Amino acid sequence: MKVAYWPGCVSRGFTPELHGSMAKVAPLLDLELVELDRAACCGAGVIAEHNQELADTLNARTFALAQQTDGELMMNICSTCQGAQSECQERLDANTEYREHVNSTLASEGLRYERGLTNKNFLWLLVEEIGLDTLRSKVKRPLTNLRVGPFYGCYIVRPADRLGVDAEHPRDRYLHMVIEALGGTVIDYAGVYKCCGFPIVTMNKHASLTMAGRHLGDAIDAEADCLVVPCPLCHLNLDLQQPAAQKVVARELGMPVLHLPQLVGLALGLEPKELGMSKHVVRPTAVIDWTTSVVAGTAA
Amino acid sequence: MPDYTLRIRRYNPEVGEAAYWEDHTVEMKSHSSVLEAILEVKAKQDGSIGIRCSCRAAICGSCGVRINGKPGLACNTHLQVAAARGAEGEPITVEPMGNMPVIRDLIVDMDAVHWKKIRRVVPWLINKEPIPEREYIVPHENMVDVTQSMACIQCGACVSDCLSMEVDPGFIGPAALAKAYRFVGDPRDAEQYERLKDLAEDEHGMYDCTHCFNCIDACPKGVAPMSQIMRLRRIAGTDHKIEDRNNGHRHEQAFVKNIKRNGLLHEADLLPDSYGGKLHPRAAPELIESMPVAMKAMARGKMTPGKVLLHPHKAPAEVKQIFKTIEGRPKREELNLYVSGYENAEERGDLAHVPHADDPTPLNPPEPPTAAASAPPAEPEGGDSI
Numbered sequence: 235m236k237v238a239y240w241p242g243c244v245s246r247g248f249t250p251e252l253h254g255s256m257a258k259v260a261p262l263l264d265l266e267l268v269e270l271d272r273a274a275c276c277g278a279g280v281i282a283e284h285n286q287e288l289a290d291t292l293n294a295r296t297f298a299l300a301q302q303t304d305g306e307l308m309m310n311i312c313s314t315c316q317g318a319q320s321e322c323q324e325r326l327d328a329n330t331e332y333r334e335h336v337n338s339t340l341a342s343e344g345l346r347y348e349r350g351l352t353n354k355n356f357l358w359l360l361v362e363e364i365g366l367d368t369l370r371s372k373v374k375r376p377l378t379n380l381r382v383g384p385f386y387g388c389y390i391v392r393p394a395d396r397l398g399v400d401a402e403h404p405r406d407r408y409l410h411m412v413i414e415a416l417g418g419t420v421i422d423y424a425g426v427y428k429c430c431g432f433p434i435v436t437m438n439k440h441a442s443l444t445m446a447g448r449h450l451g452d453a454i455d456a457e458a459d460c461l462v463v464p465c466p467l468c469h470l471n472l473d474l475q476q477p478a479a480q481k482v483v484a485r486e487l488g489m490p491v492l493h494l495p496q497l498v499g500l501a502l503g504l505e506p507k508e509l510g511m512s513k514h515v516v517r518p519t520a521v522i523d524w525t526t527s528v529v530a531g532t533a534a
Numbered sequence: 535m536p537d538y539t540l541r542i543r544r545y546n547p548e549v550g551e552a553a554y555w556e557d558h559t560v561e562m563k564s565h566s567s568v569l570e571a572i573l574e575v576k577a578k579q580d581g582s583i584g585i586r587c588s589c590r591a592a593i594c595g596s597c598g599v600r601i602n603g604k605p606g607l608a609c610n611t612h613l614q615v616a617a618a619r620g621a622e623g624e625p626i627t628v629e630p631m632g633n634m635p636v637i638r639d640l641i642v643d644m645d646a647v648h649w650k651k652i653r654r655v656v657p658w659l660i661n662k663e664p665i666p667e668r669e670y671i672v673p674h675e676n677m678v679d680v681t682q683s684m685a686c687i688q689c690g691a692c693v694s695d696c697l698s699m700e701v702d703p704g705f706i707g708p709a710a711l712a713k714a715y716r717f718v719g720d721p722r723d724a725e726q727y728e729r730l731k732d733l734a735e736d737e738h739g740m741y742d743c744t745h746c747f748n749c750i751d752a753c754p755k756g757v758a759p760m761s762q763i764m765r766l767r768r769i770a771g772t773d774h775k776i777e778d779r780n781n782g783h784r785h786e787q788a789f790v791k792n793i794k795r796n797g798l799l800h801e802a803d804l805l806p807d808s809y810g811g812k813l814h815p816r817a818a819p820e821l822i823e824s825m826p827v828a829m830k831a832m833a834r835g836k837m838t839p840g841k842v843l844l845h846p847h848k849a850p851a852e853v854k855q856i857f858k859t860i861e862g863r864p865k866r867e868e869l870n871l872y873v874s875g876y877e878n879a880e881e882r883g884d885l886a887h888v889p890h891a892d893d894p895t896p897l898n899p900p901e902p903p904t905a906a907a908s909a910p911p912a913e914p915e916g917g918d919s920i
Contacts, residue, residue, distance in 0.1 A: 244799065247801045247841075248801050248836055248837060249836070250836065251836075274793060274798065274850075275793045275799050278799075279745050279764075280786055281789065283771070283786060284772055284786050284787075284789075285768070285790075286867075288790075288856070290869075291860060292793075292856060295853075327878060328876040328878060329869055329871075330877060342852075342855065343852040388745065388746040389745075392746065392747035394751055401618075428697055428746070429698075431701075433744045434698070434741070434742060436781055436804075436805065436808045437741045437780040437781050437785060441698060441701045441702040441705075445700075445701050445744075448701070474830075474836070475827065477830065478827060512834065514834065515834060
């Protein structure tokens with residue numbers, strides 16, 4: 235399957251292991267990624283709170299670039315991009331006059347957004363396009379006995395109607411379903427659907443890191459080996475900021491946090507190092523130890 | 535009629551025992567409400583259960599509770615819908631709302647949190663002078679816009695699940711900020727700037743919202759408090775250039791500048807720029823505090839000195855042109871879907887507001903009242919009288 239691929243900013247900035255691991259995993263899933271390398275930041279909700287038309291136009295441009303490719307749909311690997319882009323797309327799709335107005339700004343570049351683009355996060359694509367059965371059939375190293383805590387964050391599940399969470403598409407259960415399909419054990423804990431705190435880290439650092447620290451602590455109490463996130467911004471607060479969060483909540487943490495393509499890659503037989511796990515601030519020792527024990531087990 | 539088991543959270547501070555769960559099974563119609571089931575249990579099994587309720591029609595806002603983990607009104611949540619939220623065959627859990635102290639069982643102390651915060655935002659109209667001899671004439675779309683926040687019935691469901699309040703009880707919170715917008719967005723109010731300035735001075739003000747969208751999903755009346763908070767920020771920051779105590783506006787400015795220049799976010803610049811730039815005295819303590827994190831990230835190869843100091847990407851000329859065109863407009867434009875409605879409302883399959891045939895579909899937001907616009911609009915045609 236060929237997709238117009240939007241990696242976002244942070245996956246090419248402070249979490250390069252996300253973009254890198256996606257590139258490694260894609261061929262194993264028969265995914266061809268046509269990267270939208272001329273597109274701009276989605277605005278992460280911040281540009282929209284500055285000037286809504288500006289955010290809508292930047293994203294309409296990204297959508298138009300995606301529609302120029304021969305990809306079947308657009309795929310992103312960042313929940314924040316998904317949420318911010320879905321919000322802009324809702325307005326663009328809801329009102330022809332407004333869409334034409336935005337398109338008039340894009341006209342000088344020869345671009346035009348046509349209503350009805352399909353834009354899916356890698357998580358949704360895994361379940362809805364590739365399918366859990368196909369995914370299961372590709373597993374080389376089942377995540378047996380690996381206790382994985384899903385961390386959905388906000389932008390990919392709320393608001394439920396805009397993000398298309400319904401009985402037919404239980405997108406708020408997809409991480410659970412993927413972990414199980416890969417052979418892992420799902421760990422439910424209090425923070426599964428909570429906010430990582432990242433959006434307010436420069437405004438109210440204490441509140442922000444308290445959020446991150448509490449969710450990590452709750453996952454430790456539930457005896458998770460690691461967390462998995464579909465959003466690099468969550469990864470920044472949960473992994474990069476974990477040493478600082480540790481001080482704020484006054485308890486030792488040390489919880490590894492994996493990007494979704496890394497978790498999938500592990501199960502598809504890739505090694506932690508080629509998935510960029512050495513780039514994490516919190517070393518995913520529990521995960522790496524688990525990998526070596528499984529490999530040893532398989533070899534024997 | 536099917537049987538439904540309610541698992542009710544019980545707590546009586548006078549007894550001095552810890553809170554506990556108690557199961558009650560009742561035979562009810564599947565379209566009966568959770569409130570009806572609670573009242574049935576109360577009438578026939580245990581009269582001591584504490585629940586606050588009045589209208590039973592989603593108007594009074596008294597019966598806010600958490601049902602299978604989600605906040606809402608007990609009176610407008612059908613039993614079958616509530617049951618579908620949990621695992622099959624499992625009881626429906628009913629517990630008091632969060633972020634507020636429990637008085638007894640399902641009753642929380644709204645005065646201690648919710649009403650205190652509502653009072654904090656001066657929840658009444660401050661008339662513009664001179665008061666017209668007859669009514670104020672207000673553009674129709676302005677009134678539709680504030681109608682969304684006027685729909686609030688003060689049930690506290692959004693407060694219950696606000697994730698910022700969960701870690702920072704001082705945060706003004708979604709209900710009060712939505713109420714603040716109800717007056718900030720009202721062209722008859724004389725103190726738009728003062729209201730926003732006041733919220734900006736509060737260290738737990740509008741920039742403490744973390745964009746979690748919980749309040750939007752929690753609200754039983756479609757108020758979308760977070761959307762109102764974003765409107766407050768746009769009017770305060772972009773229209774009035776109000777600097778806030780929490781660095782929210784500066785962060786937003788730094789972010790926009792960053793994308794305008796780089797096309798993609800260049801994280802290494804964002805932090806210092808959010809505090810006024812690398813050389814600003816305000817930035818120094820923040821940068822020093824961030825050093826251990828930055829060093830660790832470098833050590834792990836997450837970032838390299840080159841990536842931090844240089845600019846690996848540049849915005850294409852076309853992106854810069856978009857910024858220039860839109861920021862150069864004489865007036866900020868935005869589409870309010872609550873006012874305009876959805877052309878595709880049917881395929882959305884929800885209760886999105888469908889506009890009347892004669893409703894305008896304005897590209898522009900309701901005019902933020904400025905000093906120059908303080909006189910009532912001259913043209914009464916097409917306006918609504920209040």
